Amino acid sequence: xxxxxxxxxxxxxxxxxxxxxxxxxxxxxxxxxxxxxxxxxxxxxxxxxxxxxxxxxxxxxxxxxxxxxxxxxxxxxxxxxxxxxxxxxxxxxxxxxxxxxxxxxxxxxxxxxxxxxxxxxxxxxxxxxxxxxxxxxxxxxxxxxxxxxxxxxxxxxxxxxxxxxxxxxxxxxxxxxxxxxxxxxxxxxxxxxxxxxxxxxxxxxxxxxxxxxxxxxxxxxxxxxxxxxxxxxxxxxxxxxxxxxxxxxxxxxxxxxxxxxxxxxxxxxxxxxxxxxxxxxxxxxxxxxxxxxxxxxxxxxxxxxxxxxxxxxxxxxxxxxxxxxxxxxxxxxxxxxxxxxxxxxxxxxxxxxxxxxxxxxxxxxxxxxxxxxxxxxxxxxxxxxxxxxxxxxxxxxxxxxxxxxxxxxxxxxxxxxxxxxxxxxxxxxxxxxxxxxxxxxxxxxxxxxxxxxxxxxxxxxxxxxxxxxxxxxxxxxxxxxxxxxxxxxxxxxxxxxxxxxxxxxxxxxxxxxxxxxxxxxxxxxxxxxxxxxxxxx
Numbered sequence: 027x028x029x030x031x032x033x034x035x036x037x038x039x040x041x042x043x044x045x046x047x048x049x050x051x052x053x054x055x056x057x058x059x060x061x062x063x064x065x066x067x068x069x070x071x072x073x074x075x076x077x078x079x080x081x082x083x084x085x086x087x088x089x090x091x092x093x094x095x096x097x098x099x100x101x102x103x104x105x106x107x108x109x110x111x112x113x114x115x116x117x118x119x120x121x122x123x124x125x126x127x128x129x130x131x132x133x134x135x136x137x138x139x140x141x142x143x144x145x146x147x148x149x150x151x152x153x154x155x156x157x158x159x160x161x162x163x164x165x166x167x168x169x170x171x172x173x174x175x176x177x178x179x180x181x182x183x184x185x186x187x188x189x190x191x192x193x194x195x196x197x198x199x200x201x202x203x204x205x206x207x208x209x210x211x212x213x214x215x216x217x218x219x220x221x222x223x224x225x226x227x228x229x230x231x232x233x234x235x236x237x238x239x240x241x242x243x244x245x246x247x248x249x250x251x252x253x254x255x256x257x258x259x260x261x262x263x264x265x266x267x268x269x270x271x272x273x274x275x276x277x278x279x280x281x282x283x284x285x286x287x288x289x290x291x292x293x294x295x296x297x298x299x300x301x302x303x304x305x306x307x308x309x310x311x312x313x314x315x316x317x318x319x320x321x322x323x324x325x326x327x328x329x330x331x332x333x334x335x336x337x338x339x340x341x342x343x344x345x346x347x348x349x350x351x352x353x354x355x356x357x358x359x360x361x362x363x364x365x366x367x368x369x370x371x372x373x374x375x376x377x378x379x380x381x382x383x384x385x386x387x388x389x390x391x392x393x394x395x396x397x398x399x400x401x402x403x404x405x406x407x408x409x410x411x412x413x414x415x416x417x418x419x420x421x422x423x424x425x426x427x428x429x430x431x432x433x434x435x436x437x438x439x440x441x442x443x444x445x446x447x448x449x450x451x452x453x454x455x456x457x458x459x460x461x462x463x464x465x466x467x468x469x470x471x472x473x474x475x476x477x478x479x480x481x482x483x484x485x486x487x488x489x490x491x492x493x494x495x496x497x498x499x500x501x502x503x504x505x506x507x508x509x510x511x512x513x514x515x516x517x518x519x520x521x522x523x524x525x526x527x528x529x530x531x532x533x534x535x536x537x538x539x540x541x542x543x544x545x546x547x548x549x550x551x552x553x554x555x556x557x558x559x560x561x562x563x
Contacts, residue, residue, distance in 0.1 A: 044164045044299075051169035055143045056176065061495075063177045066135040069498055070181055073506055074128050075188040077120045088114060099251045103351040106248035109267050117192030117272030121200050126243065129207040129266050130236060132181055136174040136212035137232040143170035145219040145228045149411070167216060167298050171291065174212035178205040196272030203266040206283030210262045211236060213290035220297035226407075230332065237340070239263050244347075262286065322422050326430035330404060334438045337397050341390060341442040345449020348386040352379050352454045380530025383450065384464065387529075390446045391468030391522055392504045394439050398476035399497045401435035406483050406490045409561060424557050432480070432549070439472045464528035470541035471521035475500065477548030484555030 056063070085091045091114035098104060098111045111122045144167055182201035189197035215232040222228045239261040246258030247267070258264035262283070269279045405428055408414040418427060447465035451458035479493035503512070503520045517523045521544075524537040 045168055046165060048165040048168045051165055052172050055169050055173040059139060059173060065495055065498065067177055067181050067184065069502055070128050070131050071184040071188065074124050074185055076506055077124050078116050078192060081116055081119045081123065091119065102248040105251060106244040107351060109247050110251050110253050112270050113273035115192065115272050117189060117196045120189065120192065121271045125266055126263055129204055129263055130240065132178060132204055132208035133211035133236050135177055136208040137215035137229060139174045139177060140170045140212050140215040141219055141225050141228045143173060144216065145222065145225040149225050164295055164298050167294060171212055171216060175209060178208035181205060193272050195275055199269050199275040199277065200271035202280055203269045203271060206280060207262050207266055210283060210286045213287050213294060216294035217290050217297065220294055322427045323430035323433060326434050330401060330434045333401065334434065334441065337438065337442050338445050341446040342449045344390065345446040346453040349450040349453020352382050383461065384527045384530055386450065387464045387468060388504060388522060391472060392501045394442055394468065394472045395475040395497045395500060397442060398435050398439050398472055399479050399493045401438060402432065402476050402479040403483065403490060403493065405431050406487060415561065425553055428553060428556060435476055436473055439469060443468055460529040467525055467528055467538060470538050470545060471525055473545035474521045474541055474548065477545040477552065480552030481548050481555065484552035
């Protein structure tokens with residue numbers, strides 16, 4: 027009788043088992059982000075690639091560009107806001123003008139992608155289902171980082187190709203630098219996602235790290251005009267500046283990005299292997315045993331108070347910074363007719379200082395639209411996570427539940443705009459009344475965006491996140507549109523374009539009241555849709 031040998035099962039190396047299923051998860055992540063990644067990359071690329079023509083129209087001669095360089099060397103406030111200028115070429119001015127903000131936008135995109143496909147998946151319970159199948163322990167983290175890498179690589183390719191006409195080496199340096207900043211904060215988000223139990227907290231903490239990086243860079247650049255200050259070198263945004271794209275590239279700075287990505291990535295992988303799915307190293311505390319959450323509004327405040335406080339402090343600080351820059355900004359554009367025209371289109375119609383203040387108030391209003399979208403969409407997050415269902419099973423109606431969050435969303439915009447106005451008045455040293463009034467005039471346009479967000483959530487919850495696209499489109503129209511001399515028809519698509527330009531302009535109550543009525547109509551329609559549909563559909 028012949029014995030039959032039983033074949034041994036194939037044993038994969040331990041590292042291979044840890045990454046099993048990564049390809050499938052990456053395809054799934056890219057499918058889920060098929061709107062998010064292209065939109066954010068396109069917005070960033072358009073902002074960058076539109077800048078050379080704008081700068082050429084503003085500073086068409088070498089003498090004008092040299093004058094700008096001298097002014098920036100003497101203007102510490104503007105260096106803190108934008109960064110130092112290293113050369114007078116159009117490419118170097120493009121990297122100077124949009125580099126910090128494009129890198130920050132890429133960093134935000136990267137952290138959202140990574141947190142969405144790591145901590146968000148665990149918080150929703152989907153990761154536990156995946157882990158029960160043939161999926162490695164670190165496959166989800168790897169797929170999330172690869173998805174972020176795809177987004178950053180796409181941006182780098184577009185920027186390199188689009189700016190190649192300004193200098194191939196500079197374009198490649200700038201594109202790689204932007205991708206480097208994005209991947210640094212992608213791996214930062216990967217580490218934070220292992221430490222925290224909440225996706226919202228993970229996003230908030232990573233955003234706080236990004237804010238600290240901006241502050242460090244701003245402090246360093248205001249101190250020295252050559253970018254050699256220690257705080258500048260402590261910030262990844264400062265590394266991007268010190269690459270000096272289009273101004274004698276420093277390729278060795280890319281090593282800093284690579285080292286930061288490798289160190290943080292290794293730490294994230296180590297932490298991911300030492301905890302259970304759904305758990306964290308910094309668990310969420312249960313809170314006091316005796317709390318006062320007797321109303322839906324109190325619960326909404328408890329859930330959103332961190333965001334309100336963070337946005338309030340940020341707007342107050344931004345107001346102080348922009349207010350302190352007002353006189354310097356007027357000096358910077360006083361002799362440039364094209365720059366004065368752009369400021370006039372963004373806001374303000376009288377003195378240069380009023381132009382700058384009106385433009386800054388308008389920009390803060392555009393940013394406040396992002397706050398109201400996120401705050402209103404907290405309703406969507408509570409519903410999809412299942413936390414709204416037990417609350418609505420109690421004697422709490424849908425409208426009462428929604429009203430609690432809407433008070434925080436719409437009332438929060440009043441608070442942050444008032445604090446922004448107070449900061450502007452403090453920084454500029456001017457009477458607060460006109461500036462506070464200018465900030466409050468922005469509210470109807472902000473509320474229109476909030477009402478549209480609620481309408482999308484109430485009628486078509488699956489499309490609710492499209493409100494982010496609306497807010498970004500409005501931001502792009504208001505920020506880049508005037509610089510590109512966009513047609514009036516395009517600018518009028520934004521509700522902010524219909525507001526009176528204060529301070530300095532004439533107060534017009536008609537558009538303000540009309541936008542307020544439109545916001546009320548959209549909010550009412552959204553509440554009606556929420557009341558009439560099935561939940562979690």
